[in-house]
Amino acid sequence: MKPRLALLLIPAGFVIWASAFTLLYAALSLGCAFGWQNDAIGGVPPLRLTLLAIWLVHLAALAGLLIYCVRLRSAANARTSRFLRRAAIGSAAAAIAATVWTGVVILVATPCL
Amino acid sequence: MDGIDHRPRPPIAAIRLHKQLEAVWGTPPGWARLSAVNHNIVGRRFILTAFVFFGIGGVLAMLIRAQLATPRSAFLGPEVYNQIFTMHGTVMMFLFAIPMFEGFAIYLLPKLLGARDMAFPRLGAYGYWCYLFGGSILVIALAIGLAPDGGWFMYTPLTSKTYSPGINADIWLIGVTFVEISAISAAIEIIATILKLRAPGMSIDKMPLLAWYLLVTAFMMLVGFPPLILGSVLLELERAFGLPFFDPTRGGDALLWQHLFWLFGHPEVYIIFLPAAGMVSTMLPTFARREIIGYGWIVVSVVALAFLSFGLWVHHMFTVGIPHLALAFFSSASTAVAVPTAVQIFAWLGTLAAGRPQLKLPMLYLLGFFSVFVIGGLTGVMLAIVPFNWQAHDTHFVVAHLHYVLVGGFVFPILAATYYWLPHLTGRVPRHSLGAPAFWLILIGFNLTFLVMHWTGLLGMPRRIASYGAETGWEWPNLLSSIGGFIMAIGFALFTVDVLMHWRHGKRCNRNPWGAGTLEWATATPPPSYNFASLPLVASRLPFAEQPDLGARLAAGAGYLGFVRDQALETLGVDAISGRIEQIVRLPNRSFLPFVSAVATGVFFLAVLFKLYLVAVGALVGVIATLLLWAPSSGGRCDRGPLPVGNGKTAVLHSEAASPPALWALWLALAADATAFASLGFGLLFLWVVAPNWPPPELLPWSPWGTALTIAGFAVALVASYLATTRRILARANRREAALVFAGLGQIGGLVGCAVIISAAPDPTRHAYAAVTLVMLLYAGLHAAVGLVFSGFGLWRSRAGFISPARSLDLRLGAIWAGFTAAIAVTVVLTVFGLPLLMRTTS
Numbered sequence: 036m037k038p039r040l041a042l043l044l045i046p047a048g049f050v051i052w053a054s055a056f057t058l059l060y061a062a063l064s065l066g067c068a069f070g071w072q073n074d075a076i077g078g079v080p081p082l083r084l085t086l087l088a089i090w091l092v093h094l095a096a097l098a099g100l101l102i103y104c105v106r107l108r109s110a111a112n113a114r115t116s117r118f119l120r121r122a123a124i125g126s127a128a129a130a131i132a133a134t135v136w137t138g139v140v141i142l143v144a145t146p147c148l
Numbered sequence: 149m150d151g152i153d154h155r156p157r158p159p160i161a162a163i164r165l166h167k168q169l170e171a172v173w174g175t176p177p178g179w180a181r182l183s184a185v186n187h188n189i190v191g192r193r194f195i196l197t198a199f200v201f202f203g204i205g206g207v208l209a210m211l212i213r214a215q216l217a218t219p220r221s222a223f224l225g226p227e228v229y230n231q232i233f234t235m236h237g238t239v240m241m242f243l244f245a246i247p248m249f250e251g252f253a254i255y256l257l258p259k260l261l262g263a264r265d266m267a268f269p270r271l272g273a274y275g276y277w278c279y280l281f282g283g284s285i286l287v288i289a290l291a292i293g294l295a296p297d298g299g300w301f302m303y304t305p306l307t308s309k310t311y312s313p314g315i316n317a318d319i320w321l322i323g324v325t326f327v328e329i330s331a332i333s334a335a336i337e338i339i340a341t342i343l344k345l346r347a348p349g350m351s352i353d354k355m356p357l358l359a360w361y362l363l364v365t366a367f368m369m370l371v372g373f374p375p376l377i378l379g380s381v382l383l384e385l386e387r388a389f390g391l392p393f394f395d396p397t398r399g400g401d402a403l404l405w406q407h408l409f410w411l412f413g414h415p416e417v418y419i420i421f422l423p424a425a426g427m428v429s430t431m432l433p434t435f436a437r438r439e440i441i442g443y444g445w446i447v448v449s450v451v452a453l454a455f456l457s458f459g460l461w462v463h464h465m466f467t468v469g470i471p472h473l474a475l476a477f478f479s480s481a482s483t484a485v486a487v488p489t490a491v492q493i494f495a496w497l498g499t500l501a502a503g504r505p506q507l508k509l510p511m512l513y514l515l516g517f518f519s520v521f522v523i524g525g526l527t528g529v530m531l532a533i534v535p536f537n538w539q540a541h542d543t544h545f546v547v548a549h550l551h552y553v554l555v556g557g558f559v560f561p562i563l564a565a566t567y568y569w570l571p572h573l574t575g576r577v578p579r580h581s582l583g584a585p586a587f588w589l590i591l592i593g594f595n596l597t598f599l600v601m602h603w604t605g606l607l608g609m610p611r612r613i614a615s616y617g618a619e620t621g622w623e624w625p626n627l628l629s630s631i632g633g634f635i636m637a638i639g640f641a642l643f644t645v646d647v648l649m650h651w652r653h654g655k656r657c658n659r660n661p662w663g664a665g666t667l668e669w670a671t672a673t674p675p676p677s678y679n680f681a682s683l684p685l686v687a688s689r690l691p692f693a694e695q696p697d698l699g700a701r702l703a704a705g706a707g708y709l710g711f712v713r714d715q716a717l718e719t720l721g722v723d724a725i726s727g728r729i730e731q732i733v734r735l736p737n738r739s740f741l742p743f744v745s746a747v748a749t750g751v752f753f754l755a756v757l758f759k760l761y762l763v764a765v766g767a768l769v770g771v772i773a774t775l776l777l778w779a780p781s782s783g784g785r786c787d788r789g790p791l792p793v794g795n796g797k798t799a800v801l802h803s804e805a806a807s808p809p810a811l812w813a814l815w816l817a818l819a820a821d822a823t824a825f826a827s828l829g830f831g832l833l834f835l836w837v838v839a840p841n842w843p844p845p846e847l848l849p850w851s852p853w854g855t856a857l858t859i860a861g862f863a864v865a866l867v868a869s870y871l872a873t874t875r876r877i878l879a880r881a882n883r884r885e886a887a888l889v890f891a892g893l894g895q896i897g898g899l900v901g902c903a904v905i906i907s908a909a910p911d912p913t914r915h916a917y918a919a920v921t922l923v924m925l926l927y928a929g930l931h932a933a934v935g936l937v938f939s940g941f942g943l944w945r946s947r948a949g950f951i952s953p954a955r956s957l958d959l960r961l962g963a964i965w966a967g968f969t970a971a972i973a974v975t976v977v978l979t980v981f982g983l984p985l986l987m988r989t990t991s
Contacts, residue, residue: 042352042725045448049455056459056477061833063474068837069990115726118353118444125448133456133484140476148472 041107041116044123048100048130055093055134059086059141067147082146090138097134101127162704165681168712173264173678175738183738185269186677190276191255192573197276198248201283203644205239208232210637213597217630219618229614230297231316235290237300238320241416242327243283245558249423250275250334252565253362257338259572259668260356262347262686264678264719265735267340267809268333270742270778275333277746282326282753289319296320299612301413302383304394304405309387315757318387321380322757328373328380329749335369336816338362340809343724344733347667348708348797350686351727356666357440360447361426364454365419370816372415372458374824379408382831382923388759391912391919393831399916401839403468404831410461411827417553418457422450424561425492428514431568432496434664435511436503439690442495449488456485466537475534482532489525493518508662509583513564516591517556524552527602542612545605548598555594563590563643568662570647575673576654577661582646589639596632600625665693670702682710682794683720686727708794720793721802721809729797731805736781745774772937779941783957785949804954814961818968825927825972829979832920836983844917846910847984854904855977858928861897862970865935868894869966872942873959878951884959885946891966892939895932898973902929905980921980928976931969938962 066072066082074081104123175184184190211232215224224232254272258265266272289295296316298307307317342363346355382393383405392398394405433440440446459481466475496518505511527549531537540546567578604625609616616622660669670692671679682705688694701707709718709732721731752767783803790798802808836842868890877883902925909925910918938961945951945958 046451046455049452053455053458056481060474060477063471063477064834064837067471115351115353119725122444122448125445126451129448129452129488133452133481136484137459137477137480140473140480144473144476146471146473 041119041123044100044104044107045119045126047123048097048127049133051093051096051100052130052134052137055090056137058089058093059138062086062089063146072147080146083141086138086141086146090134090141094131094134094138097127097131101131162681165705165710165712166676166703169678169681170676172712172715172737173676173717175677180738182743183740185273185736185738185742187254187258187266187269187272188675188677188679190269190272191251191253193276194247194251194254194279196251197280197283198244198251199644201239201243201287202248204287205236205244206637206640208236208239210633212236213630213633215614216616216626218627219616219620219623221615224614226614227297228293230612231290231293231295233612234296234299234320235286238286238296238324239283240554241300241420242324243279243286245420245554246331246416247279247283247327248562249365249420249558250279250331252427252562252569253334253338253423256569256668257341257359257362258345258719259671259675259679260359260666261342261345262350262667262670262680262684262691263341263345264680264683265717266337267345267733267735268337268813270736270739271333271337273742274746275330275337277743278333278749279327279330281746281750282323282330285319285326285750285753285757286323289316289323294319301409302405303409304383304402307383308394309390318384318757321384321387322753325377325380326749326753328377331369331373332377332817332820335366335373335820336813338366339370339816340812342366343812344721344730344807344809345719346722346727347684347686347691348720348722348729349684349727350722352725354686354689354727356689357429357443357446358423358426361422361429361450364450365422365426368415368419368422368454368457370820371823372412372419374820375408375827376412378824378827378831379405379412382408384756385919385923388756389913391922392914392916393835393919395916396840398914399835399839399841399844400919401835401916403465403838404834406465406468407461407834408827408831410464411458414461414464415454415457417550417557418453420554421557422453424517424558424565425450427561427565427568428496428517429492430666431510431564432514433499433503434568434662435506435508435514436499437506437663438499438503439665440495441498441502442491443689446492446495449491452488453485456481456488460485460532463532463537466534467541472534479532479534483529486525486529486532493522509578509580509587510564510568510662512584512587513560513567516587517560517564520552520556520560520591520594522556523599524549524554524556528553540605542610543605544601544609544611547611548601548605551594551598551601555598563587566647569668570650570654571657571661572668572671572673572675574651574654575656576650577657578646578650578654582642582649586639586642586646589642590636591639593632593634593636593639597629597636598632600628600632604629659699660692665690667692670699672699672703678717680707681705682707684708685795708797710794713791720799721805729793729799731802731808732791732793732799733802733809734782736778739778739781741774741778745771745778748774776937776941779945780948783945783950784955787952787954803957808957810957811960811964814964818964821968825975828920828924828927829975832917832924832979832983835916835920836987839916841915842917843987844910844915846915846918847987848905848910848918848921848980849908850981851905851908854901854908855981856901857904858898858901858973858977861894861899861901862932862966862973863894865891865894865898865932865939866963866966866970869935869939869959869963873956873963875953878953878956878959881946881951884951885943888939888943888946888959888962891962892936892943895935895939895966895969898969899929899932899936902926902932902973917983924976924980928969928973931965931972935962935966935969938965 071082072080385391392400394400462478463482571577609622659673681703684707717735721733723730748770755764868887872884872887906925912919912922942959942962
């Protein structure tokens with residue numbers, strides 16, 4: 036593991052969370068403004084499908100990040116490298132929890148009320 | 149081995165070294181003090197000035213409480229009351245809290261990290277003067293009855309020209325923007341210092357926790373302040389030139405201001421809290437007499453908190469009519485932020501439980517922090533829940549909550565920190581005699597004021613009202629709150645007296661009176677201007693605890709750089725991760741230039757305030773000219789190669805290093821710049837989707853010549869700037885100077901291209917679309933103008949002998965700027981011409 040990369044891995048999980056959050060808010064605003072909730076694809080409004088897609092793609096990316104961090108190997112400076120790896124794993128796991136928590140309402144709430 | 153020379157040295161050698169270092173690093177008294185750039189002086193100035201502003205804010209709070217103590221009070225009229233509550237919030241947030249943390253950071257960071265100063269001493273000094281001048285503008289305005297009166301959040305349309313026709317609102321916009329320059333400067337300086345100026349061996353996992361907190365906070369400032377700076381500029385443009393960003397009759401939206409304000413405003417709470425939490429994490433283990441529990445988890449939770457805190461700005465806007473699902477996103481984020489906060493609180497409690505705590509005076513204030521802050525956090529979770537928020541919105545319940553968070557989360561830790569680090573500044577140890585009664589008065593007074601205010605709020609009393617009737621049932625809780633407020637004020641007065649008494653009459657102590665393990669206590673107390681006569685090699689998180697004689701050995705010159713070379717101010721730069729020695733950073737010495745630059749900046753802002761735009765342009769030229777005058781004393785005119793740093797090690801000067809602090813500073817400044825630009829993009833998207841009176845009556849016509857010139861100009865500038873840094877061209881002066889001339893010409897081409905597009909744009913006073921389009925094009929043009937300055941500067945540096953293949957920093961900076969400018973220009977062109985296409989498609 037390159038140490039510089041590992042340092043970037045600490046905030047990486049929450050960067051993905053921030054991306055999910057921003058895109059969900061933006062897509063909701065656009066969808067409500069342009070009537071994406073009025074049609075239906077297989078009984079589900081396109082707006083809800085869009086939001087679900089954004090949410091799930093980000094969750095998948097976070098899962099990938101977590102697996103990547105778990106599989107990382109320590110570099111020469113073992114103690115520093117170990118610290119960075121553990122922090123990156125913790126951060127990615129926390130970001131998954133935060134993304135699930137902030138997005139789970141998509142499943143239940145009416146989008147544009 | 150710890151890598152430090154352990155051979156005994158004669159005391160006379162240490163005294164000689166001290167004299168040599170002081171001759172180079174010291175600042176003479178008298179008028180020369182205005183030239184001070186040393187972090188000890190600048191940090192103390194920030195702290196002292198912030199305390200003065202805290203006193204002013206406190207007096208304003210007492211006036212508010214006097215007014216609200218009785219129903220139908222005639223003590224203050226509504227006009228004066230509005231100015232006072234606006235200024236109370238403004239002073240406490242912008243002139244006390246942020247600068248106070250900056251002051252502590254600037255004073256403490258180099259010592260905690262084992263360095264001799266901050267990375268950019270002149271920037272710190274410039275930031276201080278900007279803060280002092282900007283804050284003074286606001287306070288003078290208050291004294292002459294022209295203070296802002298629209299609330300510290302300055303909601304439009306109340307603060308638009310129609311409803312605030314005087315210069316009161318302009319004073320807020322100008323004064324606060326002025327102060328924010330100081331905050332952005334501090335953020336850049338803090339990050340560069342933490343990542344590059346640590347002691348050798350201090351790998352990222354051995355950094356003191358306070359450094360982690362300050363690092364994250366500074367990043368938050370970099371992306372938190374630009375939306376507000378942008379919002380302030382847009383509102384001032386609306387007020388001064390009629391560009392309708394917030395006017396719904398012309399395609400604007402008042403809610404855009406709220407978004408831009410709270411995009412800054414909510415993270416601001418954590419920007420204030422996190423440094424204080426860092427101080428808690430530094431002080432608490434000392435008094436618990438054990439290392440902190442959960443170092444890694446605290447780091448992760450601080451990072452989590454920083455991100456999550458940006459996802460809750462809309463919880464200030466739950467009642468403005470946003471779709472429920474969006475409210476749910478923000479409500480979720482608002483509740484989630486409690487989790488990383490709780491992780492830190494449990495780590496602190498666990499440390500106390502596992503240690504052998506001592507109830508010294510700073511610890512008393514830390515216990516006050518725990519009780520008050522936890523209550524504030526719990527009411528925060530209540531307010532994060534949308535239905536409860538709708539009930540309590542804009543009542544005194546919210547006022548009570550925010551004071552529990554801010555006073556609990558910042559003021560109590562700062563009071564603890566003041567007592568904790570006072571011995572460092574004075575060489576004297578504080579006593580319980582006045583400090584303890586002051587604590588109890590503050591704690592009891594605070595709770596009487598604000599615990600009761602929850603009740604007042606639940607009884608339905610709105611915020612920001614100047615008076616209320618006797619039939620409301622609010623008179624008793626208000627009277628109790630006012631009594632509590634005055635008790636708290638007496639406590640603060642006692643605290644001030646105690647600190648002043650301590651300065652003269654405190655009991656003298658040796659270094660490290662608390663038995664701390666961090667490096668700041670390895671300096672003499674009070675510290676010399678250079679902190680350490682030689683720099684330590686760090687092998688653990690608590691180096692001073694493990695080597696109690698470290699201070700004496702460093703003072704004797706046994707560490708790195710235990711000498712003076714070329715009469716230069718030298719400290720060590722390290723690899724950001726491993727802490728391996730990488731470079732010798734030469735810092736600039738005292739200079740009046742930061743003061744002069746800040747005066748020129750002040751003239752610019754005052755000229756804008758009084759609408760003397762010709763003077764403003766002149767002042768802006770003056771600012772750029774004086775900033776460029778900083779340059780000749782930096783860098784070198786010949787290649788030096790590796791130089792000895794002591795203990796058998798060598799390193800190159802920063803001007804010859806691959807990754808000098810200035811490079812980091814530019815990247816950080818660009819991050820702030822990109823955030824401001826992204827906020828502008830958000831504003832355009834928001835207005836298009838949400839604002840009334842869209843689509844606009846007139847769209848930007850396609851401008852092939854303007855577009856071609858813009859793109860070609862910026863492309864030429866980018867390629868030429870980049871080529872100037874390549875080895876083959878860099879090695880020959882005539883080639884690199886030709887490349888720089890081409891880069892300058894390219895920037896001029898881009899500038900002209902933007903002007904051509906603007907000349908065809910619709911009238912920006914008619915619709916927000918045209919106004920935002922104009923600002924976007926001006927944004928690209930402004931970057932081209934700065935790029936032109938970079939090219940000219942590079943040319944001058946090349947001709948003056950500062951550039952060689954080994955010393956190419958100035959040209960690398962120019963190339964990075966040209967790349968960023970090109971990216972901005974492409975985005976602007978795509979946006980201003982792409983949006984009309986989209987609007988035609990969707991309408």
